[in-house]
Amino acid sequence: MSGQPLTARIEIRRAQFTVSAAFEVPDGECLAVLGPNGAGKSTLLGALAGLIRPTAGEIRLGGRVLDGRVHVPPEQRRVTLLEQKPRLFPHLSVVDNLAFGPRAQGRSRRQARAVAEGWLDRIGLPDAGGWKPHRLSGGQQQRVAIARALAAEPEVLLLDEPFAALDAASAPQIRRMLSDELARTGTTSVLVTHELADAWQWASRCLVIESGTVVEETTPAQMAAAPAHPFSAALAGYAVVHGVWSEGALVTGDDVLPAVAVEDVADGARAFGIVVPHEVTVSRTSGAVRSRVRSVSVHAGRVLVESDGGLVAQTPVGAVPPGVGEQAWFTPTGMRVRRLRTPDEISAPGRGCEPRPGAEISAGPPRSAQGDGQQDR
Numbered sequence: 001m002s003g004q005p006l007t008a009r010i011e012i013r014r015a016q017f018t019v020s021a022a023f024e025v026p027d028g029e030c031l032a033v034l035g036p037n038g039a040g041k042s043t044l045l046g047a048l049a050g051l052i053r054p055t056a057g058e059i060r061l062g063g064r065v066l067d068g069r070v071h072v073p074p075e076q077r078r079v080t081l082l083e084q085k086p087r088l089f090p091h092l093s094v095v096d097n098l099a100f101g102p103r104a105q106g107r108s109r110r111q112a113r114a115v116a117e118g119w120l121d122r123i124g125l126p127d128a129g130g131w132k133p134h135r136l137s138g139g140q141q142q143r144v145a146i147a148r149a150l151a152a153e154p155e156v157l158l159l160d161e162p163f164a165a166l167d168a169a170s171a172p173q174i175r176r177m178l179s180d181e182l183a184r185t186g187t188t189s190v191l192v193t194h195e196l197a198d199a200w201q202w203a204s205r206c207l208v209i210e211s212g213t214v215v216e217e218t219t220p221a222q223m224a225a226a227p228a229h230p231f232s233a234a235l236a237g238y239a240v241v242h243g244v245w246s247e248g249a250l251v252t253g254d255d256v257l258p259a260v261a262v263e264d265v266a267d268g269a270r271a272f273g274i275v276v277p278h279e280v281t282v283s284r285t286s287g288a289v290r291s292r293v294r295s296v297s298v299h300a301g302r303v304l305v306e307s308d309g310g311l312v313a314q315t316p317v318g319a320v321p322p323g324v325g326e327q328a329w330f331t332p333t334g335m336r337v338r339r340l341r342t343p344d345e346i347s348a349p350g351r352g353c354e355p356r357p358g359a360e361i362s363a364g365p366p367r368s369a370q371g372d373g374q375q376d377r
């Protein structure tokens with residue numbers, strides 16, 4: 001089994017909300033889609049799965065057009081969507097759930113059962129074949145759901161926060177299983193997640209969406225080291241401060257924060273700074289920003305002191321930091337500043353999320369609602 005490159009340049013309008021995105025996922029690779037609640041991630045996956053028809057643009061899988069001048073229905077796309085909830089067929093046994101995809105693809109009953117039993121062993125549930133799904137724990141059901149999705153040998157697996165409903169004990173095991181199986185089967189995948197760690201583990205590229213617009217398209221490593229958008233920076237664990245760049249400092253309200261611009265930022269431009277806890281000091285007597293202490297926590301021998309303004313300072317254990325509710329001074333010592341891009345700059349053609357050269361994608365409204373996945377040429 002091998003995956004196919006997935007390319008999309010689409011616009012999806014839903015009432016007042018519009019999602020626009022363009023990307024390519026190479027054969028067998030994973031694209032991570034990140035963004036805040038309501039950003040349009042599930043809408044994007046729904047379009048890739050064929051559940052929502054794009055208003056304009058095109059989706060291709062290898063040589064096939066899935067949306068554009070045709071609309072291939074979900075069951076004919078060879079694209080499977082796996083959601084947070086396992087959604088197993090409750091009336092079918094576990095083995096019949098697993099055999100469903102192979103049967104739908106025309107395998108004989110015996111062949112489909114053999115495939116299903118192979119999956120039962122692989123997911124560590126060899127004795128659960130005859131059970132109905134309700135006898136399984138949530139984590140076990142999700143393992144079966146992953147196996148059921150992959151048993152159908154999709155060319156693309158779409159994963160909509162597949163670990164969100166799992167407890168801390170089962171999530172690592174299922175992450176590992178999914179990771180192993182995606183690698184083993186070489187399936188192209190798109191993973192919606194709120195965790196940069198998941199993107200790091202699986203994805204070759206990250207697409208960051210906010211309010212339906214792609215605001216950053218980058219590698220997981222680049223997103224972790226030098227995020228170009230405030231949301232990416234927050235996801236990567238930085239404290240993020242918004243302000244205006246002025247005479248070599250970030251000005252936010254009445255406060256002037258020492259910082260270094262890591263790209264061209266004009267004086268007076270809206271900008272954001274990112275900083276990590278060991279680059280912020282906290283003092284009772286002096287500093288750059290005076291703020292109330294929101295929380296104090298201890299982690300691996302360090303005390304973290306968070307201000308109401310979102311700055312987090314790190315102090316050594318034993319330093320007796322200011323307590324929650326006290327006023328204190330916070331000073332960033334290594335803040336990096338970037339220009340805040342306008343929505344127009346972000347959506348301008350040629351920036352960020354264009355498919356690779358050679359990916360022939362034509363924009364424009366779909367011309368026909370018929371078609372069943374015909375070869376494009």
Ligand SMILES: Nc1ncnc2c1ncn2[C@@H]1O[C@H](COP(=O)(O)OP(=O)(O)OP(=O)(O)O)[C@@H](O)[C@H]1O
Nearest residue numbers: 014015016017035036037038039040041042043044
């Ligand atoms: N059927 C619909 N009709 C109109 N608007 C919709 C519909 N479904 C979702 N929306 C809107 O589309 C926007 C994006 O929703 P979507 O579920 O894609 O976001 P999301 O990024 O997946 O969010 P979350 O992380 O909370 O799951 C939201 O503003 C939502 O209100």
